[in-house]
Amino acid sequence: MAGNSIAVRPFVEQFAALKAGLPGTGVPWLGDLREAAIERFGDLGVPTPRLEAWKYTRLRPLEKTAYRAVGEADAAADAGRLPSVLGAAAGHRLVFVNGRLRPDLSTPGALPDGARIESLRDALASDPGALEAQLGRIGVLDGQPMLALNTAMMDDGYVLRVGPGVALPAPVEIVFLGGTADEPVACHTRNLILLDEGSRATVVEHHLGAGKGAYFANGATEISVAGAAHLTHHKVQAEGSGALHLATVHAEVGADATYEGFCFATGARLSRYEVGVRLVGSGANCSLTGAYMMRGDQHCDNTTVVEHTVPDTSCREVFKGVLDGKARGVFQGRIVVREDAQRTDGNQTCKTLLLSDRAEIDAKPELEIYADDVKCSHGATVGAIDEDALFYLRSRGIPEAAARGLLVRSFLAETLHDVKPEPLAEALEEMIAAWLSQAANGEQHE
Amino acid sequence: MTRKPQKTKPTKVKMSKKALLEIKALHVTVDGKEILKGMDLVLNRGEVHAIMGPNGSGKSTLAYAMAGRGGYEVTKGRILYGGRNLLRMEPEERAAEGLFLAFQYPVEIPGVANTTFLKEAFNAIRKHRGEGELDAMQFLKLVRQKTKELGISDDMLRRPVNVGFSGGEKKRNEVLQMAVLNPDLAVLDETDSGLDIDALKVVAEGVNALRSPERAMLVITHYQRLLDYIVPDRVHVLAGGRIARSGGKELARELEEKGYAEFAEAAA
Numbered sequence: 233m234a235g236n237s238i239a240v241r242p243f244v245e246q247f248a249a250l251k252a253g254l255p256g257t258g259v260p261w262l263g264d265l266r267e268a269a270i271e272r273f274g275d276l277g278v279p280t281p282r283l284e285a286w287k288y289t290r291l292r293p294l295e296k297t298a299y300r301a302v303g304e305a306d307a308a309a310d311a312g313r314l315p316s317v318l319g320a321a322a323g324h325r326l327v328f329v330n331g332r333l334r335p336d337l338s339t340p341g342a343l344p345d346g347a348r349i350e351s352l353r354d355a356l357a358s359d360p361g362a363l364e365a366q367l368g369r370i371g372v373l374d375g376q377p378m379l380a381l382n383t384a385m386m387d388d389g390y391v392l393r394v395g396p397g398v399a400l401p402a403p404v405e406i407v408f409l410g411g412t413a414d415e416p417v418a419c420h421t422r423n424l425i426l427l428d429e430g431s432r433a434t435v436v437e438h439h440l441g442a443g444k445g446a447y448f449a450n451g452a453t454e455i456s457v458a459g460a461a462h463l464t465h466h467k468v469q470a471e472g473s474g475a476l477h478l479a480t481v482h483a484e485v486g487a488d489a490t491y492e493g494f495c496f497a498t499g500a501r502l503s504r505y506e507v508g509v510r511l512v513g514s515g516a517n518c519s520l521t522g523a524y525m526m527r528g529d530q531h532c533d534n535t536t537v538v539e540h541t542v543p544d545t546s547c548r549e550v551f552k553g554v555l556d557g558k559a560r561g562v563f564q565g566r567i568v569v570r571e572d573a574q575r576t577d578g579n580q581t582c583k584t585l586l587l588s589d590r591a592e593i594d595a596k597p598e599l600e601i602y603a604d605d606v607k608c609s610h611g612a613t614v615g616a617i618d619e620d621a622l623f624y625l626r627s628r629g630i631p632e633a634a635a636r637g638l639l640v641r642s643f644l645a646e647t648l649h650d651v652k653p654e655p656l657a658e659a660l661e662e663m664i665a666a667w668l669s670q671a672a673n674g675e676q677h678e
Numbered sequence: 679m680t681r682k683p684q685k686t687k688p689t690k691v692k693m694s695k696k697a698l699l700e701i702k703a704l705h706v707t708v709d710g711k712e713i714l715k716g717m718d719l720v721l722n723r724g725e726v727h728a729i730m731g732p733n734g735s736g737k738s739t740l741a742y743a744m745a746g747r748g749g750y751e752v753t754k755g756r757i758l759y760g761g762r763n764l765l766r767m768e769p770e771e772r773a774a775e776g777l778f779l780a781f782q783y784p785v786e787i788p789g790v791a792n793t794t795f796l797k798e799a800f801n802a803i804r805k806h807r808g809e810g811e812l813d814a815m816q817f818l819k820l821v822r823q824k825t826k827e828l829g830i831s832d833d834m835l836r837r838p839v840n841v842g843f844s845g846g847e848k849k850r851n852e853v854l855q856m857a858v859l860n861p862d863l864a865v866l867d868e869t870d871s872g873l874d875i876d877a878l879k880v881v882a883e884g885v886n887a888l889r890s891p892e893r894a895m896l897v898i899t900h901y902q903r904l905l906d907y908i909v910p911d912r913v914h915v916l917a918g919g920r921i922a923r924s925g926g927k928e929l930a931r932e933l934e935e936k937g938y939a940e941f942a943e944a945a946a
């Protein structure tokens with residue numbers, strides 16, 4: 233075992249103590265799934281930098297902090313006034329507090345016939361059999377200890393199912409609020425998005441945290457985009473400054489289907505967005521876009537694995553990071569092209585803007601190509617603010633802070649210009665402006 | 679990261695009311711090398727002065743020192759602008775107070791649309807002066823009028839600042855910025871270089887349109903031709919780190935004939 237076995241123990245003990253109360257108890261296949269997963273987690277251990285996939289990210293908070301499992305009281309916490317990144321444009325809104333659905337804060341609205349959205353708890357209570365073939369199918373546990381832990385402990389989450397040919401007219405907004413408990417808690421949220429043939433949906437996740445305290449959000453999402461379906465999956469990660477945020481996303485994309493994943497991150501002390509996409513139908517297409525702004529001693533890891541398994545699939549990845557203070561960014565991008573996957577079009581860029589000379593980025597692209605007729609490219613750049621451009625702007629009367637802001641925004645622009653719906657794009661602009669104004673005021677600069 | 683803007687108190691100096699710019703015994707060092715070695719110049723409101731001089735004599739160095747570029751260290755002497763100590767101001771404050779430098783080599787800024795840039799600059803300066811900002815529509819109207827006068831395409835407005843612009847387009851873009859920002863003191867650093875004859879006329883017209891009894895201009899050039907269109911009140915030769923000779927507009931013609939041989943000694 234390359235993992236850390238000491239950090240494993242508390243979770244294994246928690247599982248033993250809590251398993252009788254986890255949702256879906258008494259459902260045999262689910263019990264088996266959980267047992268197998270905790271065993272796998274125990275075998276793999278908590279990842280350490282000795283594992284190639286975790287080379288640049290050490291889960292120190294798991295070594296130092298004892299996180300207890302969330303309970304009823306945590307879920308019932310006062311959520312205060314929750315912001316919305318979609319406003320009135322959100323047709324359907326679910327709010328989770330410390331990992332559990334809060335019906336009193338949610339407005340699921342009416343979905344078209346053939347589509348439904350509900351919490352994992354509700355889905356397991358009403359018709360667990362419907363999930364048997366799906367849960368744990370796409371998110372395979374090989375080399376995935378944190379996903380294994382999530383599978384064992386999954387407590388709640390959202391389940392979105394869209395039937396054949398159904399298009400959701402309005403986006404779905406999911407809010408995850410953490411950090412309201414008075415001691416460190418762990419939330420293992422499990423989501424499922426299942427789009428049938430020819431359906432369409434837009435899901436916007438907003439992860440945010442109250443206060444500065446430590447908490448652990450260990451989320452996992454399994455996604456199936458069937459033939460000719462289209463999923464737009466946006467994520468805004470603005471967790472509290474003491475958060476450990478891990479998000480494992482596994483998507484399977486069918487013939488002529490599209491998965492568009494986008495993540496904008498400014499939050500958490502340590503975060504990892506790990507996306508695995510398998511393009512399994514000819515003509516399948518995906519785009520993965522990431523933008524992040526980090527400062528202080530934040531650590532932000534974006535790890536992607538895109539697997540082309542059949543002919544004529546394509547994927548475009550663009551990740552851009554702005555790092556200030558002592559912040560650290562990690563980008564690991566693996567592209568796997570299987571023997572049969574002729575005419576694969578894969579393209580990956582990772583660009584980083586360092587605003588401080590103590591900030592750091594580790595970028596590791598990996599191409600694994602077994603087919604001979606493919607078009608794959610990758611590129612990584614790292615740079616500082618262009619002093620000549622800065623002076624040029626200032627020489628025209630633009631104050632230094634505004635000039636820097638303009639240059640940072642222009643750097644990120646490429647990742648943002650395709651973001652729809654419009655209210656989300658505006659919300660992101662505001663978040664960027666807020667981040668920049670903190671920089672101008674010298675906050676969090678040590 | 680951000681420097682505190684320094685409050686500039688009006689400096690009490692006796693000077694002619696008309697002087698907009700007074701450069702006194704200015705020494706400027708770049709990368710440890712002294713380029714300007716005691717330069718003097720007085721520019722009155724309503725006047726246009728030309729600065730000529732051999733390559734590497736420090737003309738751009740003077741322009742950058744005036745605009746406040748980092749790395750251009752003033753070790754001695756001073757620059758008064760409207761009676762105030764220019765050197766104590768941040769670059770953006772100098773611009774907001776009416777100083778404009780048309781760069782010899784305009785800078786490319788990918789990702790920032792030319793209009794966005796112009797609007798940010800325009801509104802920043804208005805804000806500094808306590809005037810209201812223009813909204814997108816009002817601003818576009820103003821810019822359209824200027825682009826029409828200067829023969830600049832809408833396409834150039836939409837594109838990122840100077841990115842992929844030809845040499846001449848970059849120079850025209852400098853003149854557009856000048857026309858929009860409406861400075862009191864414009865310093866043009868070889869704005870004529872790289873322009874075709876028609877563009878030269880357009881640029882000269884743009885410059886002449888700004889001439890007024892309140893404003894002044896410093897035109898750095900190698901060529902007499904520009905000065906046929908923008909007729910200067912004085913011509914100075916910068917050599918050896920200081921003004922080696924000054925004269926009327928006829929001096930430009932004389933230099934064009936004789937070259938800078940007589941200043942070689944000063945430069946050495």
Ligand SMILES: Nc1ncnc2c1ncn2[C@@H]1O[C@H](COP(=O)(O)OP(=O)(O)OP(=O)(O)O)[C@@H](O)[C@H]1O
Nearest residue numbers: 708709711713732733734735736737738739740782
């Ligand atoms: N960053 C720098 N490091 C070292 N030397 C520099 C630097 N910038 C300028 N110089 C030197 O300063 C001197 C003056 O340069 P400057 O650009 O002011 O000349 P100029 O009169 O504008 O010339 P030109 O007519 O070619 O535009 C030159 O010798 C140049 O090489």
Ligand SMILES: [Mg+2]
Nearest residue numbers: 737738739782
């Ligand atoms: Mg020059």
